[in-house]
Amino acid sequence: MTAIRGAICAGSNSKAAISRATKQLLGEILRRNSLQTVRIAAAWFTMTPDLDAEFPAHVAREMGWEDVPMLGAEECQVAGATERVIRVLLLVDGHNAPRHVYLGEAAAMRPDLAEPGDAEWQPDMAGRADVRVGAGEQGRLLVIGLGMIGGSVAAAARASTCFTAVRGYDSDPEAVRLALRLGLVEGAGRDLGGELEAADVVVLATPVLQILELLPLVGERVAPGALVTDVGSTKRSVVIAMGSLPRGVGAVGGHPMAGGTGAGPRAASAGLFRGANWALVPAPQTDEATLARAESFVRGVGAEPVRVEAETHDRVVAVTSHLPALLAVGLVEEAAKLRRSVAPDAFLAGPGFGSASRLAGANAVMVSQMLADNSDNVGRAVDGLVEALGELRQSLAADPGYLERRLAEACEEHGVLVPKPA
Numbered sequence: 001m002t003a004i005r006g007a008i009c010a011g012s013n014s015k016a017a018i019s020r021a022t023k024q025l026l027g028e029i030l031r032r033n034s035l036q037t038v039r040i041a042a043a044w045f046t047m048t049p050d051l052d053a054e055f056p057a058h059v060a061r062e063m064g065w066e067d068v069p070m071l072g073a074e075e076c077q078v079a080g081a082t083e084r085v086i087r088v089l090l091l092v093d094g095h096n097a098p099r100h101v102y103l104g105e106a107a108a109m110r111p112d113l114a115e116p117g118d119a120e121w122q123p124d125m126a127g128r129a130d131v132r133v134g135a136g137e138q139g140r141l142l143v144i145g146l147g148m149i150g151g152s153v154a155a156a157a158r159a160s161t162c163f164t165a166v167r168g169y170d171s172d173p174e175a176v177r178l179a180l181r182l183g184l185v186e187g188a189g190r191d192l193g194g195e196l197e198a199a200d201v202v203v204l205a206t207p208v209l210q211i212l213e214l215l216p217l218v219g220e221r222v223a224p225g226a227l228v229t230d231v232g233s234t235k236r237s238v239v240i241a242m243g244s245l246p247r248g249v250g251a252v253g254g255h256p257m258a259g260g261t262g263a264g265p266r267a268a269s270a271g272l273f274r275g276a277n278w279a280l281v282p283a284p285q286t287d288e289a290t291l292a293r294a295e296s297f298v299r300g301v302g303a304e305p306v307r308v309e310a311e312t313h314d315r316v317v318a319v320t321s322h323l324p325a326l327l328a329v330g331l332v333e334e335a336a337k338l339r340r341s342v343a344p345d346a347f348l349a350g351p352g353f354g355s356a357s358r359l360a361g362a363n364a365v366m367v368s369q370m371l372a373d374n375s376d377n378v379g380r381a382v383d384g385l386v387e388a389l390g391e392l393r394q395s396l397a398a399d400p401g402y403l404e405r406r407l408a409e410a411c412e413e414h415g416v417l418v419p420k421p422a
Contacts, residue, residue: 001041001091001092001094001095001130002091002092002093002096002098003089003091003098003160004029004033004035004087004089004090004092004098004099004100004101005087005088005089005090005098005101005102005110005113006025006028006029006085006087006090006100006101006102006103007024007025007085007088007101007103007106007109007110008021008022008024008025008085008086008101008102008104008106008121009021009082009083009084009085009086009103009104010051011083011084011158011219012051012084013051013052013060013084014053014054015053015054017053017358018051018053018054018056018059018086019054019059019062019141020259021086021158021240022045022056022060022086022104022149023059023061023063023159024076024102024160025086025088025103026060026063026064026065026159027160027270028101028103028158028222029088029090029099029101030155030159030270030303031156031159031270031271031273032099032101032271032274032376033098033099033271034103034184034268034269034270034271034272035269035271036071036155036183036268036269036270037064037065037067037068037182037183038067038182038183039069039092039093039094040065040068040090040091040092041069041070041071041091041092041093042068042070042071042090042309043060043065043068043071043090043091043341044070044071044072044088044089044090045057045058045060045072045086045087045088045090046086046087046088046372047085047086047087048083048084048085050083050084051085051086051131051138053085056086056088057071057072057108063158063159063183063365064086064158064162064183064186064268065183065224066183066347067181067182067183073274076208079115079150082105082106082108082109085106085109085368088104092147096419099115099299100113100114101115101118102114103118103119103121104118104119104120105119107119107334112162118213118337129292131200134414137359138157138163138200138201138242138296138297138300138330139163139164139199139200139201139297140163140164140165140166140167140198140199140200140201141154141157141162141163141165141166141167141199141202141203142167142168142195142196142198142199142202142203143157143166143167143169143171143199143203143205144168144169144170144192144202144203144204144205144206144214145169145170145185145204145205145206145210146168146169146170146172146176146178146179146185146188146205146265146268147175147210147263147264147265147267147268147363148259148262148263148264148267148268149205149206149231149256149259149268149272150168150170150203150206150231150268150272151168151179151184151264151265151267151268152258152268152269152270152272153181153203153205153231153240153301154179154184154185154268154303155165155182155183155184155268155269155270155275155343156270156271156272156273156300156302157300158183158184158270158300158302159187160300160362162296162297162301163201163215165186166185166186167185167187167188167189167195167199168184168185168187168188168193169188169189170188171321174284175206175216175264175265176188178264178265178266179265179268179310182265182266184265184268187219192217192221193217193220193221194221196218196223197221197222197223198215198221198223199222199223200223200225200226200227200298200387200401201224201226201227201229201297202218202222202226202227202228202229203229203230203231203254204218204228204229204230204231204232205220205230205231206280206337206364207232207363207366207369207370208232208233208234208238208369208370209373211230211232211238211241212237212238212241214421215228215238215241215242215245216305219244219245219246221233221247222245222249224246224248224249225229225248225249225288226250227249227250227251227293228242228245228249228250228251228252228296229252229254229280229294229297230254231254231256232253232254232255232370233255233317233321233322233366233370233374234313234314234317234370234371234373234374235253235255235279235281235310235312235314236310236311236314236374237373238253238281238310239251239253239281239282239284239310240283241281242283242284242285243284243285245283245285246373247285250286250287250290250293250294251283251285251290252280252281252282252286252290252291252294253279253280253281253282253283253310253411254278254279254280254281254285254294254298255275255278255317256273256276256277256278256279256281256303257276257278257279257321258270258272258276258303259272259362260272261358261359261362263328263360263363271302271314273301273302273303274302274303275303275304276302276303276304277303277306278298278303278304278305278306279305279306279308279313279368280294280295280298280305280306280308281307281308281310281313282307282309293309313314314377314379317374318374318377318378318380318381320352322370322374322377322378322381323364323372323378323381323382323385324359324369325360325370325371326371326378326382327356327385328356328357328358328359328360329355329359329360329413331353331357331360332357332360335349335353335357335381345380355400366400370376390407391406
């Protein structure tokens with residue numbers, strides 16, 4: 001078991017202020033520790049005696065922590081604390097190093113555990129310490145597609161205070177059942193049209209071809225003034241299709257640069273997007289107000305919005321995302337042929353193979369659709385890589401010095417493109 005600590009100061013002794021502060025604290029703990037509530041064995045809250053308008057344990061239940069076996073709270077004096085302090089101690093199934101969370105004035109209680117910037121947290125902040133997103137300002141969220149990415153969007157949104165309600169829809173009843181049991185969404189309806197009519201923000205989190213198929217229905221049923229966005233891995237075809245949405249509906253293409261090889265709601269995490277870049281791609285009718293609203297949503301789930309045009313997006317991710325997926329498939333196929341030709345105990349595979357082949361374990365439907373939808377850019381990326389590999393192949397035995405220089409240059413460039421963690 002691992003213990004995670006946290007504290008925050010409520011803005012006042014009111015039910016709304018205590019609820020809001022508790023949601024911000026718990027949401028930040030979930031994000032920083034990439035934590036799902038099913039891993040929490042117990043959550044024990046303490047409050048200074050000047051807080052009695054609401055119990056944080058009640059707020060946790062409202063957030064979907066129904067699967068936490070033990071939730072409790074009591075009033076007590078906290079040595080060295082300021083006024084209106086809420087503290088929590090979580091017992092979590094796991095052995096990862098915990099990231100404790102002490103926000104705003106509460107950071108002074110444990111400066112050894114508070115992280116940079118936490119002391120500046122204010123009561124009206126949510127999602128991250130340097131981003132202000134008002135409680136419930138985004139209205140009702142509907143996430144269509146409750147796999148790893150869609151489930152993570154819902155979990156991050158629910159952990160924040162950005163939405164009055166977080167609902168989901170998926171054509172797979174088992175995905176819906178799991179998302180509800182894991183607390184990723186508050187509710188999920190069978191009538192997609194009815195869910196669309198009630199939503200203020202709609203996130204399409206299905207594979208790309210399904211996004212294109214869904215957009216006409218979205219246009220028919222979504223309410224004027226709603227924001228429609230997506231998390232697809234390609235953007236040209238999506239934003240063109242978004243151009244057919246009715247006037248008055250805000251549309252912005254989106255692509256979070258985060259993920260993994262897991263699949264389904266079980267792989268979802270409220271902290272998946274924390275600190276990750278999230279591409280926002282304007283559709284033909286996108287105006288500045290719609291982009292600003294989309295940026296607020298992205299920051300609310302913990303990511304960093306990056307504005308980019310569709311053509312540029314697809315050309316860049318063809319090299320940084322799609323080509324690695326294609327290479328992983330080829331590498332696994334080549335290794336499989338080799339394994340069949342040698343004795344079982346002679347097949348040697350270390351962490352390098354595991355790292356390079358990891359993407360071969362990703363969702364096959366999602367990967368195949370993104371590669372097909374961006375085939376022109378991926379084709380050019382493959383051609384460029386084949387040319388580079390041909391040059392490297394010629395130098396394997398003929399010119400070791402040339403190979404050494406190329407390796408050194410690549411190592412140096414890699415440090416620029418992918419800096420090591422501080």
